[in-house]
Amino acid sequence: MMKTKMAKRKPEKRAAKMAAFESLKAGFEARVIPVLQEVEFERSVFSSHHFGGDNREPTYTFISLQEKDLLDLIYFQIRSDELCIKVYYNRIKFSDGPRRVDEFQGRTGLSLLLMPVRKTEKEIHRWLPIPFLKIPRSYVVTDVRSVKAAEEASEKTIAELCGDLMNFDIIRAEWDAEHDPVEVEFATLA
Numbered sequence: 001m002m003k004t005k006m007a008k009r010k011p012e013k014r015a016a017k018m019a020a021f022e023s024l025k026a027g028f029e030a031r032v033i034p035v036l037q038e039v040e041f042e043r044s045v046f047s048s049h050h051f052g053g054d055n056r057e058p059t060y061t062f063i064s065l066q067e068k069d070l071l072d073l074i075y076f077q078i079r080s081d082e083l084c085i086k087v088y089y090n091r092i093k094f095s096d097g098p099r100r101v102d103e104f105q106g107r108t109g110l111s112l113l114l115m116p117v118r119k120t121e122k123e124i125h126r127w128l129p130i131p132f133l134k135i136p137r138s139y140v141v142t143d144v145r146s147v148k149a150a151e152e153a154s155e156k157t158i159a160e161l162c163g164d165l166m167n168f169d170i171i172r173a174e175w176d177a178e179h180d181p182v183e184v185e186f187a188t189l190a
Contacts, residue, residue, distance in 0.1 A: 012146065012147075013144060013145075015147055016144040016145065016146055016147050016149065016150040017080075017083060017144050017150065019147040019150045019151055019154075020083050020141040020144055020150035020151065020153065020154045021078070021080045021083060023150070023151045023154035023155065023158075024078050024083070024085060024141065024154050024157065024158065025053075025058055025078055027154060027155060027157075027158035028058070028060070028076065028078060028085065028158065031158050031159075031162055032076070032158065032161055032162055032165065033060075035162045035165045035166055036062050036074075036165060038166070039064075039165060039166065039168040040064050040066055041062040041063065041064045041072070041074060042062060042063065042064065042101060043060075043061075043062060044061040044062060044063045044073075044075075044104075044109065045063070045101060045102065045104050045105045046061070046063075046104055046107055046108060046109025046110075046112070047106070047107070047108050047109070048108040048109050048110040048113070049061035049075070049109055049113075050075075057077060057078055057079055057080055058076075058077070058078045059075060059076065059077050059078075060075060060076045061073070061074075061075040061076075062074050062075070063101060063104070064101075065098065065099075065100065065101050068097060068099070069093055069094045069095075069097030070091055070092070070093055070094075070097075070181060071091065071092045071093075071094065071112075072089070072090075072091055072172070073089070073090045073091070073092060073112060074087065074088065074089045074090075074124075075087075075088050075113075076088075082138075082140065083140060083141040083144070084138045084139055084140035084141065084157075085138075085139040085140075085157065085161060086123065086138070086139075087123065087124035087125075087139065087161070088121050088122070088123055088124070089121070089122050089123075089124050089171060089172075089175055090112075090117070090118070090120055090121040090122065090175075091120070091172075091175060091176075091179070091181040092112060092117055092181055092182060092183075092184055093181035093182070093183045093184070094183070094184055094185070094186040094189075095183055095184070095185050095186070096185060096186045096187055097186055098186055103186075104189075107189050109189070111184070111189065112184070112189075116182055117182045117184065119182070120179040120180070120181065120182055122174075122175050122178065122179070124164070124171055125137060125138060125139075126138070126139060126160055126161075126164060139157050139160060139161045140157065141153045141154050141157050
């Protein structure tokens, strides 16, 4: 009798994890992308930057050029193994900088995802609201008891991410407090 219950739970848990992953992907595209556009990010125009799945776990890259010569780069990885969304943010300074995002068109942008530029990259977390402590927590789905619970937990995770992105100035200020942008010559950008 015990084996039957255990055997029944495994497919149910697998289905719940799959539902959570699919819900994260759908929620990201339906809710997070519009928030990013609202805070003045747009889909990366660099040819080497990913946008979507392409038969692997989805990665989405966005850029913004709100300040002269400073490129904001943010990318998201939706991970099926951890049931989470990893968020990475970086700022790059261009010495002979572009004035518009479309000036990056036709360039690969691969060097912006490699060292030494990547050394200033920061993983963005959700901070647990505990007085006097700053404890990071990933954007992760924690409840996979059932398909319904997993979908609800995914919705909550997406809502938290959207809320944090709506306050993007806080993310940018935290990055600025810890880092100086790596300088890249625009003319040498492949």
